[in-house]
Amino acid sequence: MNAVRPALLSTGMLLIVLALRTLARSRHPPSASGAAGASGQPLARIAGVALWHAARLARRTGMCRHRTDATDLWTRLAVAPRCWPARFVTTAARGRAVSLNLVDAEPGLSGARDGACLPRGGRRAPNLVDLLCGVRLCSAFALGLLGAACWPLLGPPASAALATISAAAGTVLPDLALNRAARSAARSASRDVATAVDVLAAATVAGLGLRAALDLAAAHAPPPVAAALRASAVRLATGADPQAALATEANRFCLPALSDAGAAVDRQRRLGTALGAELRGIATRLRAEQRVQTLERAARRGPLGTLVVALVIAPVCLAALTACLVGGLVESGGLPIH
Amino acid sequence: MTAVRPQQLAVAAMLAAVVLGGRELVRARRAGAGASRESPAPTSSFPRRIVSAIACRYDSSSMGRRLAATLWFAQIDLTPTRWRCLQLALALPVATWLIAFGMGTVAAALAGISTTRTGGRLVLRLLRSRARDALDTAAPQLARALATELAAWGSGAQAIAGALRRCTSAPALARSLELAAARVALGGDASTSLHRALAQVEPRLTPTSPAVVVAAVFALYRHDAAATAASLDHLAAALEAERSARRDAAAAVGEVRMSAIAVPVIAAATGALLLSSDQAALAAALSFPLLPMLAAAVVMVVLAAVAARRLATP
Numbered sequence: 001m002n003a004v005r006p007a008l009l010s011t012g013m014l015l016i017v018l019a020l021r022t023l024a025r026s027r028h029p030p031s032a033s034g035a036a037g038a039s040g041q042p043l044a045r046i047a048g049v050a051l052w053h054a055a056r057l058a059r060r061t062g063m064c065r066h067r068t069d070a071t072d073l074w075t076r077l078a079v080a081p082r083c084w085p086a087r088f089v090t091t092a093a094r095g096r097a098v099s100l101n102l103v104d105a106e107p108g109l110s111g112a113r114d115g116a117c118l119p120r121g122g123r124r125a126p127n128l129v130d131l132l133c134g135v136r137l138c139s140a141f142a143l144g145l146l147g148a149a150c151w152p153l154l155g156p157p158a159s160a161a162l163a164t165i166s167a168a169a170g171t172v173l174p175d176l177a178l179n180r181a182a183r184s185a186a187r188s189a190s191r192d193v194a195t196a197v198d199v200l201a202a203a204t205v206a207g208l209g210l211r212a213a214l215d216l217a218a219a220h221a222p223p224p225v226a227a228a229l230r231a232s233a234v235r236l237a238t239g240a241d242p243q244a245a246l247a248t249e250a251n252r253f254c255l256p257a258l259s260d261a262g263a264a265v266d267r268q269r270r271l272g273t274a275l276g277a278e279l280r281g282i283a284t285r286l287r288a289e290q291r292v293q294t295l296e297r298a299a300r301r302g303p304l305g306t307l308v309v310a311l312v313i314a315p316v317c318l319a320a321l322t323a324c325l326v327g328g329l330v331e332s333g334g335l336p337i338h
Numbered sequence: 339m340t341a342v343r344p345q346q347l348a349v350a351a352m353l354a355a356v357v358l359g360g361r362e363l364v365r366a367r368r369a370g371a372g373a374s375r376e377s378p379a380p381t382s383s384f385p386r387r388i389v390s391a392i393a394c395r396y397d398s399s400s401m402g403r404r405l406a407a408t409l410w411f412a413q414i415d416l417t418p419t420r421w422r423c424l425q426l427a428l429a430l431p432v433a434t435w436l437i438a439f440g441m442g443t444v445a446a447a448l449a450g451i452s453t454t455r456t457g458g459r460l461v462l463r464l465l466r467s468r469a470r471d472a473l474d475t476a477a478p479q480l481a482r483a484l485a486t487e488l489a490a491w492g493s494g495a496q497a498i499a500g501a502l503r504r505c506t507s508a509p510a511l512a513r514s515l516e517l518a519a520a521r522v523a524l525g526g527d528a529s530t531s532l533h534r535a536l537a538q539v540e541p542r543l544t545p546t547s548p549a550v551v552v553a554a555v556f557a558l559y560r561h562d563a564a565a566t567a568a569s570l571d572h573l574a575a576a577l578e579a580e581r582s583a584r585r586d587a588a589a590a591v592g593e594v595r596m597s598a599i600a601v602p603v604i605a606a607a608t609g610a611l612l613l614s615s616d617q618a619a620l621a622a623a624l625s626f627p628l629l630p631m632l633a634a635a636v637v638m639v640v641l642a643a644v645a646a647r648r649l650a651t652p
Contacts, residue, residue, distance in 0.1 A: 194580075195546070195576070198569075198572065198576055199551060199555060201569065202558060202566065202570075202572075203558060205565040205566075205568070206558035206559075206561040206565050207561045208561065219545055220545045220546060221545075221546060222546050276569075287579055287580065287583075290580075290583070291579070291583040291586075294584070294652055295583070295590065298586075298587040298652040301650055302590055302591045302594050302650055304649045305595070306594050306597070308598070308646040308649060309597050309598055309601060313598065313601050313602060313639055313643060314601055316635050316638050316639050317601060317605030317635075317639060320632055321605060321608060321612065323632070324612055324619050324628070324632075325612065325619065327619060327622030327625075327628045328612075328616045328619025328620075331618040331619070331625075
C-alpha cells in the first residue's frame with residue numbers, strides 16, 4: 001500500500017503535466033520548424049506580463065534607472081540580442097504597446113513632448129529602458145526572495161541581510177550579463193565580418209545599390225555585424241554620405257573593416273574604381289588576418305591546456321590510484337597503520 | 339522447475355528488443371525512403387487491420403506529424419509509429435533491468451519510458467546537428483557547382499540541375515537541391531528556390547550558415563549571372579580557406595585536447611582493473627575515508643578536463 005500511493009501520485013502528476021502541455025500546444029500550433037513560439041508558452045506569457053508591470057512601476061517611480069541607459073542600450077541590445085536580459089526585454093515587449101522614444105528617459109535632453117508621436121495607448125507605454133529597468137526590478141525581487149528563503153537555515157537577521165544583498169546584486173546582474181554578452185559578440189564580430197563584406201561585394205558586383213547591398217549583407221550576418229550594416233543603411237536612407245555613414249557605424253560597433261568598405265565606396269565615387277574587387281580584397285585581407293590570429297591563439301592556448309593536464313589531471317589521477325592501492329593494503333592488513 | 343530470475347528476464351527482453359529493432363531497421367531500409375513513410379498497407383487479418391488503423395491514426399495526428407517532421411529533419415526513414423514502437427521496445431529492457439534492481443513496477447516503467455524518450459530526443463538532435471554540419475561542409479562544393487553552370491551562361495534551373503548532379507556528398511544538400519529543382523519544374527522562381535528548399539529541409543539553419551549565404555548569393559544571378567558566378571567562386575574559395583584555417587588551428591591543439599580525455603580514461607581503466615582484481619581495495623574504496631576523496635578527485639578531474647579542452651579550443 002505504501003508503494004502504491006507514491007506511484008499513483010507520480011502517475012497523476014505526469015498526466016496533469018502532459019495534459020497541460022497538450023493544451024498549451026493545441027492552443028498555439030507550432031511553427032514550421034516544429035518549435036513553439038516564445039510568446040505561445042504559458043511561462044513566457046506570465047513572465048512577459050510580470051515584466052511589463054514591473055517596467056511600468058519602474059517608469060512611474062524611476063527605480064533601477066542608470067544614467068547611461070539611454071545612450072548605449074540600443075547598441076548593447078542590437079549586438080547581443082540572445083542574452084537573457086535581451087530575451088526578457090523582447091518577451092515583455094512582444095504584443096504590447098512600447099514607446100520607441102528612448103530620449104524621454106533623460107527628460108533634460110528631450111526636445112519633444114513625451115509621447116507626442118506615439119500610437120494609441122502608447123502615451124504611458126514603457127520604452128526599452130523601462131523594460132530593462134523592469135528586468136532589473138524582477139531580478140532583484142527574485143534574488144531577494146531567494147535570500148529570504150534561507151530564513152529557516154540562517155535565522156531572521158542573517159536572512160534579512162542576505163536578502164538585501166541579493167536584491168542589490170539582482171539589480172546589477174542583468175547589466176553584467178548584457179555587457180558581457182555585448183563584449184563577447186563584439187569579439188566574435190571581427191571573425192564574421194569577412195563573410196559579410198563578401199556578400200556586400202557580391203551584391204554590388206551584381207548591380208544592387210549600396211543600400212540594398214547593405215540590407216542583403218545584414219540579413220546574412222551575425223547580430224553585431226548586422227546591426228552595424230542596418231544602421232549604416234538607415235543613415236544612407238536619411239541622405240548621409242556613404243563613407244561617413246559606414247565610418248560612424250564602424251566606430252560605434254568597433255568594426256574597422258566597415259570603415260575600409262566606406263573608403264572603398266568613396267574611392268569608387270571619386271575615381272571610378274571597381275567596388276566589388278576592392279571589397280573582395282578587403283575580405284581576403286580580413287581572412288588572412290583572422291587566420292594568423294586563430295593560429296596564434298591556438299599556439300598560445302595549447303601549452304595552457306598542457307599545463308592543466310600536467311598540473312591537475314595527471315597528479316589527481318595518480319593520487320586517486322595510489323589511494324586505492326594504499327587503501328587495499330590497509331584493508332587487507334598488509335600495511336599496518338596504528 | 340527453477341524460477342526465472344529477473345536478470346535472465348532482463349537479458350531476454352534486451353535480446354528481443356535488439357532483434358525486433360534490427361528487424362524493423364532492416365525492413366525500413368529495404369522498403370526505401372519513400373515506401374517506408376507511407377502508411378502500412380491494409381491486410382486481411384483483423385488484428386493487423388486494427389493495428390494499422392491505429393498506426394495511421396497516430397501518424398496523421400498533430401503529434402505524429404510533428405514527430406514525422408522531426409524524423410525527416412534528422413534523416414531517419416521511419417514512420418512515427420515505428421519510431422515509437424522502437425522506443426517502447428527499448429524501454430522494456432530498461433524497465434526490466436530497473437525492476438530487477440528492486441525498483442517498483444510503475445516507477446520502473448515511467449523511468450524506462452522517460453529514459454528512452456530522452457535518449458531518442460538526444461539521438462534526433464545529434465543526427466540533426468550532423469546533417470546541418472554536413473550541409474555547411476558541402477557549401478563550397480555547392481557554390482562551385484552553381485558557379486560552373488552560371489559561368490557557362492546556364493539558367494538558374496540549369497545551375498540547380500547541375501548542382502544536383504554534382505553535389506551528392508551530403509544527403510541533406512541533395513534533398514534541398516531535389517526540392518529546389520522540383521519547385522523550378524513546377525514554375526517557381528529559380529533564384530529563391532534554393533533558399534526556400536534549404537529552409538524546408540533544415541529550418542534551424544541560421545542566416546549566417548555557409549549554405550544559406552551561398553543560396554543568397556546565388557539569388558543574385560537574376561541581376562548579373564556572370565558576376566554572380568565569379569562571386570560564388572570567390573565565396574567557395576573563402577569558405578574553404580576559413581575551414582582550412584580552422585583545421586590547422588584544431589590540429590595545433592588536438593594533442594592537448596586528446597590528452598585531456600585520454601589521461602583520465604587510462605587512469606579510470608587502471609583503477610577499474612585494480613578494484614576488480616583486489617577485493618580489499620574495492621572494500622576500502624567504498625568505505626568512508628576513501629569514497630569522498632575519490633568522488634572529489636573525479637569531480638576535479640572532470641572539471642579540469644573540461645577546462646583544458648575549453649582552453650585548447652582555437
